[in-house]
Amino acid sequence: xxxxxxxxxxxxxxxxxxxxxxxxxxxxxxxxxxxxxxxxxxxxxxxxxxxxxxxxxxxxxxxxxxxxxxxxxxxxxxxxxxxxxxxxxxxxxxxxxxxxxxxxxxxxxxxxxxxxxxxxxxxxxxxxxxxxxxxxxxxxxxxxxxxxxxxxxxxxxxxxxxxxxxxxxxxxxxxxxxxxxxxxxxxxxxxxxxxxxxxxxxxxxxxxxxxxxxxxxxxxxxxxxxxxxxxxxxx
Amino acid sequence: xxxxxxxxxxxxxxxxxxxxxxxxxxxxxxxxxxxxxxxxxxxxxxxxxxxxxxxxxxxxxxxxxxxxxxxxxxxxxxxxxxxxxxxxxxxxxxxxxxxxxxxxxxxxxxxxxxxxxxxxxxxxxxxxxxxxxxxxxxxxxxxxxxxxxxxxxxxxxxxxxxxxxxxxxxxxxxxxxxxxxxxxxxxxxxxxxxxxxxxxxxxxxxxxxxxxxxxxxxxxxxxxxxxxxxxxxxxxxxxxxxxxxxxxxxxxxxxxxxxxxxxxxxxxxxxxxxxxxxxxxxxxxxxx
Amino acid sequence: xxxxxxxxxxxxxxxxxxxxxxxxxxxxxxxxxxxxxxxxxxxxxxxxxxxxxxxxxxxxxxxxxxxxxxxxxxxxxxxxxxxxxxxxxxxxxxxxxxxxxxxxxxxxxxxxxxxxxxxxxxxxxxxxxxxxxxxxxxxxxxxxxxxxxxxxxxxxxxxxxxxxxxxxxxxxxxxxxxxxxxxxxxxxxxxxxxxxxxxxxxxxxxxxxxxxxxxxxxxxxxxxxxxxxxxxxxxxxxxxxxxxxxxxxxxxxxxxxxxxxxxxxxxxxxxxxxxxxxxxxxxxxxxxxxxxxxxxxxxxxxxxxxxxxxxxxxxxxxxxxxxxxxxxxxxxxxxxxxxxxxxxxxxxxxxxxxxxxxx
Numbered sequence: 001x002x003x004x005x006x007x008x009x010x011x012x013x014x015x016x017x018x019x020x021x022x023x024x025x026x027x028x029x030x031x032x033x034x035x036x037x038x039x040x041x042x043x044x045x046x047x048x049x050x051x052x053x054x055x056x057x058x059x060x061x062x063x064x065x066x067x068x069x070x071x072x073x074x075x076x077x078x079x080x081x082x083x084x085x086x087x088x089x090x091x092x093x094x095x096x097x098x099x100x101x102x103x104x105x106x107x108x109x110x111x112x113x114x115x116x117x118x119x120x121x122x123x124x125x126x127x128x129x130x131x132x133x134x135x136x137x138x139x140x141x142x143x144x145x146x147x148x149x150x151x152x153x154x155x156x157x158x159x160x161x162x163x164x165x166x167x168x169x170x171x172x173x174x175x176x177x178x179x180x181x182x183x184x185x186x187x188x189x190x191x192x193x194x195x196x197x198x199x200x201x202x203x204x205x206x207x208x209x210x211x212x213x214x215x216x217x218x219x220x221x222x223x224x225x226x227x228x229x230x231x232x233x234x235x
Numbered sequence: 236x237x238x239x240x241x242x243x244x245x246x247x248x249x250x251x252x253x254x255x256x257x258x259x260x261x262x263x264x265x266x267x268x269x270x271x272x273x274x275x276x277x278x279x280x281x282x283x284x285x286x287x288x289x290x291x292x293x294x295x296x297x298x299x300x301x302x303x304x305x306x307x308x309x310x311x312x313x314x315x316x317x318x319x320x321x322x323x324x325x326x327x328x329x330x331x332x333x334x335x336x337x338x339x340x341x342x343x344x345x346x347x348x349x350x351x352x353x354x355x356x357x358x359x360x361x362x363x364x365x366x367x368x369x370x371x372x373x374x375x376x377x378x379x380x381x382x383x384x385x386x387x388x389x390x391x392x393x394x395x396x397x398x399x400x401x402x403x404x405x406x407x408x409x410x411x412x413x414x415x416x417x418x419x420x421x422x423x424x425x426x427x428x429x430x431x432x433x434x435x436x437x438x439x440x441x442x443x444x445x446x447x448x449x450x451x452x453x454x455x456x457x458x459x460x461x462x463x464x465x466x467x468x469x470x471x472x473x474x475x476x477x478x479x480x481x482x483x484x485x486x487x488x489x490x491x492x493x494x495x496x497x498x499x500x501x502x503x504x505x506x507x508x509x510x511x512x513x514x515x516x517x518x519x520x521x522x523x
Numbered sequence: 524x525x526x527x528x529x530x531x532x533x534x535x536x537x538x539x540x541x542x543x544x545x546x547x548x549x550x551x552x553x554x555x556x557x558x559x560x561x562x563x564x565x566x567x568x569x570x571x572x573x574x575x576x577x578x579x580x581x582x583x584x585x586x587x588x589x590x591x592x593x594x595x596x597x598x599x600x601x602x603x604x605x606x607x608x609x610x611x612x613x614x615x616x617x618x619x620x621x622x623x624x625x626x627x628x629x630x631x632x633x634x635x636x637x638x639x640x641x642x643x644x645x646x647x648x649x650x651x652x653x654x655x656x657x658x659x660x661x662x663x664x665x666x667x668x669x670x671x672x673x674x675x676x677x678x679x680x681x682x683x684x685x686x687x688x689x690x691x692x693x694x695x696x697x698x699x700x701x702x703x704x705x706x707x708x709x710x711x712x713x714x715x716x717x718x719x720x721x722x723x724x725x726x727x728x729x730x731x732x733x734x735x736x737x738x739x740x741x742x743x744x745x746x747x748x749x750x751x752x753x754x755x756x757x758x759x760x761x762x763x764x765x766x767x768x769x770x771x772x773x774x775x776x777x778x779x780x781x782x783x784x785x786x787x788x789x790x791x792x793x794x795x796x797x798x799x800x801x802x803x804x805x806x807x808x809x810x811x812x813x814x815x816x817x818x819x820x821x822x823x824x825x826x827x828x829x830x831x832x833x834x835x836x837x838x839x840x841x842x843x844x845x846x847x848x849x850x851x852x853x854x855x856x857x858x859x860x861x862x863x864x865x866x867x868x869x870x871x872x873x874x875x876x877x878x879x880x881x882x
Contacts, residue, residue, distance in 0.1 A: 054412055074415035083416070090413045094405040103406050106399065107418035152418070269645030271593065320832050326644045328835060330591050331788055332828050338781055339824035342817035455776060459656060462649045466642075496671075500660040503653055507638060510650075514641035 003030045005156055005187050006051070006082075007063040011070075013046050013055055020046035022211045028156070033188045035198035035219065038208035039231060044191045045087060047208070048160050051189075052084050053077035064156075079107050083154035087161040087191075089145040091133040097144055098129040104148030111153025112184050118147040121177065139170035146174070150181065157182070158189045163197060175201060195227055209233050237492060240371060245488035247377040249481030250384030251446065254439035255461030256468075256476045257388055258432035261395070264471055265404045265428040266322060271333040274458030275340040276433060280306050280440025281355075281449050282348055288355055295355035295445050303437040310433030314426040322425070337454065344451035352448040355441070380442050385477065387435060392473050394431070404428055456499075463506040469516030478517065482509075538848050553700055557693040565696050569764060571806050572703035576757045577779065578786040578798035579706050580750045585784075586793035587714065587722050588746040591644075594651030596780050597635075597658045598628050598751045600773030602758025604662050607768055610680045612667070617684050621698065621759045628755025632748045640744065652776070659774035673769025681766060695764050702760055706753055711795060713749070718742060726793070777820075785827045791837030800838050 006028040013021035021043045028034050038044050049055040051062060053074035062070040064080055072080075083104070091100050101118055119126035122143040128136060133144055142162060149157055159178075163171040171194075178201055182188045192198035199205055199219045207215035207230035215222065215230030259273050270276075280302055287298040317336070321328035363375040395401040407414040407424045415421060443449055443457065460483060468479025483502050490501020509516065556565055577595070585591045605624040609615040615623065639650040663671040685691045713719050721742050758779075762768045772778070782805065790801020812819040834841050842848065 052416055054415065073420065074412070075418045075420040078416055078418035086413060086416065090410055092406045092409040092413070094409050095402060099402055103402050103414075103417050103419075106403070148417070269649065271648070317828070317832075327585065327591060327792070328831050330593075330645050330648055331784060331831050334593060334781070334784060335824040335828040335831070337824075338777070339821050339828075342820040342824070345817040346821070455652070456656075459649065459653055462646070463653065466646070496660075496664055500657065500664075503657045503660070506653060507657070510638055510641055 004028070004063075005030050005032075005065060006189075008047075008051070009061055009063070011047075011050060011057060011061045013043075013050050013057060015046065015055075020211055021050070024208070024211070024213055026206055026213070026216075028187055028189065030155075030187055031185060032204065033182055033190065033202045035202035035205040036189060036191045036208060037193070037195055037198050037205060037227070037231060039193070041210075042208040043211040044208055045160065046211075048084065048087075048158055048189075048191060051077075051158065052082060078152060079109075081109060081152075081155040082158065083149040083152040083156075084158040084160060085142075085145045085149045085162055087164060089138075089141045091141055091144055091148075093132070093134045095133060096130050097125055097133050097136065100133050100144050101125070101147050101151050105151030105153075107152055109153040113150040113153050115151070118150055121150075121180070122147060138166050139173065142166060142170070142174055146177075146181070154186065156187045156189070158191070160191045161193065162190075163192065163194055171197070195231065199227075207231055238489070239369075241488040241492045242485050243371060243373065244377070245485030246481050247373070247381045247484070248488065249464075249477070249484030250381035251439065251442055251480070252460045252464045252483050253388060253477040253480030254384050254435060254442065255457050256464035256480055257391055257473060258435040258439070259458075259461045260465050260471070260473060260476050261391060261432045261435070262428060263465075264395075265408050266425050267408075268318065268322065268329050269333075270318075271330060271458065272337040272340055272454070273333075273436070273461060274456065275337045275344075275454030276306070276309075276436050277440045277443060277457045278449055278451065278454040279340055279344065280433075280437040281444035282344055282353070282451075283437075284441040284444050285348075285353055285355055294357055295441055296357055296360075298355075299438055299441050302441060303434045306433040306437035306440075307430040310429040310431075310436075311426040314429035315422060318429065319422050319425055341451050341454060348451060350450055350452070352450045353444070354448040355444040357445045361445070376445070380446070383438065383442075384480075387438060388473050388477050391431075391435070395473070400427060400431070460502070463502065466516055467506060467509045469519035471520035472516075472518050475516060475518035475520075482517075550700075550704065554697070556700075557689070557696060562692060565692060566764075567806070567810075569696050569699035571802060572699040573757055573761050573764075574783065574786065574805070575798060575802040576703045576706040577754065577783045578790070578802055579703075579710050579795075580754050580757070581780075581783045582787045582792060582794075582798045583710050583713070583746060584750050586787065586797075587719075587726060588743050589726050590743055590747055591648045592651040593648045593776065593780050593784070594653070594655035595750075595754055595783065596774045596776050596778070597651065597655035598632070598754035599758035599761065599779040600655070600662065600770070601631060601658055602628055602755030603762030603768050603773045604665075604668065605755065606759035606762055607668055607674065607676065610683075611677060617680060617763055618694065618698065621702075621756055621763070624759040625752045625756035628758075629748050629752035631755075632751030635751070636744050636747050640740065640747075655774055655776070659770045662773065663770040669769070671770060673767065673772070675767045676763075684763075695760070698760050699764070702753075702757055706757070707795075709749070709753065713746075714795070718745065722746065782823075785823050787837075788827045789830055789837055791839030791841075791843075793836070794839045794843070796843075797837050797839040804838070 004027055006026070008024060008026040011021050011024040012019065024043070024047065026034070036044055036047065046055065050057055053069075053072050053076065056073070057070040059068035059071040062068070064082065069077060069080065092103065095103065098115070101115060105114070124140060125143055125147060128140065133141065136144065146162070162174060166174070175197060190198055190201055199222070202219045205215070205217060205219050205222060206213055207227060209230060210233070214233070215226060217226070255274070255277060259270065262268050262270055283302045283305060284295050284298045287293070287301050288295045317332065318329065321332045357376060360376050360379070365373045365375060365378070367373060395404060403414070403419050403424050406417065407419055407421050411421050414424070464476055464479035464483050466479070467482055468475030468477070482505060486505035487498050487502040491498035553568070556568065560568070577599070581592070581595055602624045605627050606617070606620050609620040609623060610617050635654055639647060639654060642650040662668070668674050681691070685694050714722070725739050725742060758773070762773065786801035786805045787798050788801070789804055790799065791797030808823070809819070812822065815822070830837055836844070
């Protein structure tokens with residue numbers, strides 16, 4: 001399976017003494033967009049922290065491009081080509097807008113994304129390039145967070161709850177921009193609580209419930225009922 | 236005229252104190268670490284300067300070229316091997332580990348160099364002076380040191396706010412996890428910050444050794460001067476630290492002018508007064 | 524019988540009861556030392572008791588109240604100088620002067636606390652050091668007590684402790700033993716009081732205890748001031764034994780803070796047993812290695828660093844994690860009646876164990 005970019009095999013993850021993930025397995029093909037949905041506390045954030053190396057695991061639990069990466073540090077994982085737009089944006093408050101973007105690109109992977117192409121995607125950021133990142137609106141901050149992740153020219157991009165805390169109109173703008181971003185050959189994982197958005201933007205969907213995969217299927221094929229069951233554990 | 240002279244000398248001395256303080260301030264800003272061994276590292280740099288000077292027979296001011304990178308390496312190694320393991324939510328481990336380090340450095344120096352006071356001679360420049368109108372007399376060497384101190388603090392300011400290193404320092408200080416996601420290895424970033432701080436410490440140590448005599452137990456005193464300059468100037472503000480150092484230097488010299496026994500006491504009292512009336516220092520960083 | 528309690532809260536465990544009996548016997552034996560120990564041994568034991576007292580006090584400050592001071596030499600030296608001043612200038616009998624010095628220590632600590640409590644965490648630590656320096660430099664300015672070179676206790680004052688040399692030595696020995704016991708008792712009582720519980724809560728989670736309405740500032744202030752007073756009294760005894768004082772000896776950071784910190788770290792910070800074990804280990808090390816001079820101090824520094832990195836709870840923390848022992852009956856444990864479930868789960872695992880960490 002040379003086309004699989006990320007493969008998660010029986011991942012057990014712990015937060016201190018608390019086990020958050022139980023034998024989670026997933027597969028993401030090159031160029032594919034995966035949605036991971038689930039209620040609060042289902043283990044989505046733990047999954048993201050494990051994939052990005054903020055939580056370390058056994059090496060063979062996560063393979064990237066065929067190589068085991070489960071035990072790498074976050075900065076080593078960034079270097080192999082995985083980037084994340086973190087939940088709550090988490091920009092660096094001491095850095096200006098442009099510095100936030102530049103620091104995203106400091107691992108110097110080559111690819112289509114640069115300061116100028118990010119500014120092309122989000123022109124408003126160019127106008128505010130020298131402002132403190134904290135002075136922007138929530139939607140603009142989310143653009144910076146997306147731009148910062150793109151600057152790394154990743155092969156796999158993770159979006160963690162990008163609609164959380166934003167006005168619906170802003171969410172729409174950002175989701176409208178997503179196909180253009182992902183269309184450049186990247187693979188992506190979209191973690192969402194908003195099931196409709198997640199299904200609409202993805203090729204396949206995984207649902208997590210209490211730390212386990214409760215549903216897996218093509219986004220077009222899975223029924224609303226099946227998702228509700230997998231999401232809430234009813235029935 | 237004695238008073239004006241005391242104040243001018245105090246300002247020049249303040250540059251040295253600002254150098255003591257700058258590394259302390261940088262380290263605290265990047266990783267919230269207060270290094271109790273900071274003063275002992277300054278004295279270690281002075282002794283390294285002494286060894287380099289006597290071995291190679293060069294002027295101590297040129298010894299900086301060798302001592303500064305050496306101290307930088309020591310700083311990087313110290314951070315990676317020891318200090319990174321102490322960082323976390325609990326303030327006890329870094330405090331007690333650097334305290335232990337302070338004892339180790341002091342007694343190591345005692346073992347190697349003995350307790351005798353040492354001084355480095357910078358040659359003819361030590362006695363050269365500028366005669367200013369009004370009978371004011373400014374030593375060329377203290378002036379040179381002051382200018383260097385200002386330049387060092389300006390460079391640190393530039394590195395911190397304008398360079399890629401500074402960007403990494405600030406990002407890691409803001410949010411370690413997210414900085415890691417950007418491909419920054421925080422252990423390495425902290426190592427670089429400590430290396431940079433110890434390069435400044437090296438310059439401070441050589442200047443200390445040229446200006447006054449020093450012995451292995453001189454470290455804690457230097458730590459305290461640096462610390463006082465940081466608090467007087469306001470946490471997180473490098474230029475404030477320079478002013479803090481200058482205020483400290485002036486107070487010490489005025490105290491000494493009144494009574495030689497009051498030199499250090501006057502500096503400490505100035506610090507305590509500032510702490511009482513402006514606990515955040517004179518120029519705290521606004522975005523603190 | 525019908526209204527049988529669901530559970531009881533116990534402080535004493537069999538181990539702590541046994542420890543109490545052993546400690547009592549040991550204390551009696553130590554109190555009789557003037558009849559069985561030699562002069563040099565008594566001096567060494569006095570010194571050990573005084574270090575034990577300093578270590579318990581620093582442990583209370585840093586290990587329980589989270590006030591990491593590296594300037595406790597301020598109060599040791601202050602106590603020593605006050606003792607000399609009171610006995611020489613005011614003619615106070617030395618043994619009476621010691622408690623008076625303790626009160627003076629409390630009084631001077633109040634304004635000091637107001638000042639340095641403005642500093643947080645590690646900066647607080649260096650602030651305490653500045654205070655100690657101010658005290659030292661001030662003492663050096665007091666020419667009536669010898670200025671920078673110090674002074675000796677006049678013979679008339681020394682003679683007023685007791686007429687014969689052996690009685691004097693016995694008296695200072697008992698004072699040292701007495702203050703060590705007194706400090707241990709005060710620290711235990713304090714930690715078992717409401718205030719002590721508040722302190723433990725603060726240490727475990729400052730934010731949460733704030734929301735529970737615990738006045739953190741006041742709790743810390745109280746501990747700081749009490750500790751200062753007792754440290755000053757210990758300082759008075761130290762220099763009553765030395766009979767000579769100078770600013771450098773009285774305010775030595777190495778003697779009165781560095782060693783004390785090493786004792787507590789090695790023994791186990793944040794436990795009552797830690798300082799006791801640490802003091803014994805420290806004196807064993809010193810008696811065997813002191814000939815090495817500065818090399819010995821370097822070894823101490825290395826040992827402290829390695830313990831801090833590898834076993835941050837020290838020797839006692841290491842022992843307790845494996846045995847669940849608690850000799851001072853400081854923690855309360857909930858004991859369920861035996862018919863409510865298997866008794867073996869109500870043992871050490873149910874206690875509010877202050878030493879255990881989630882691993």
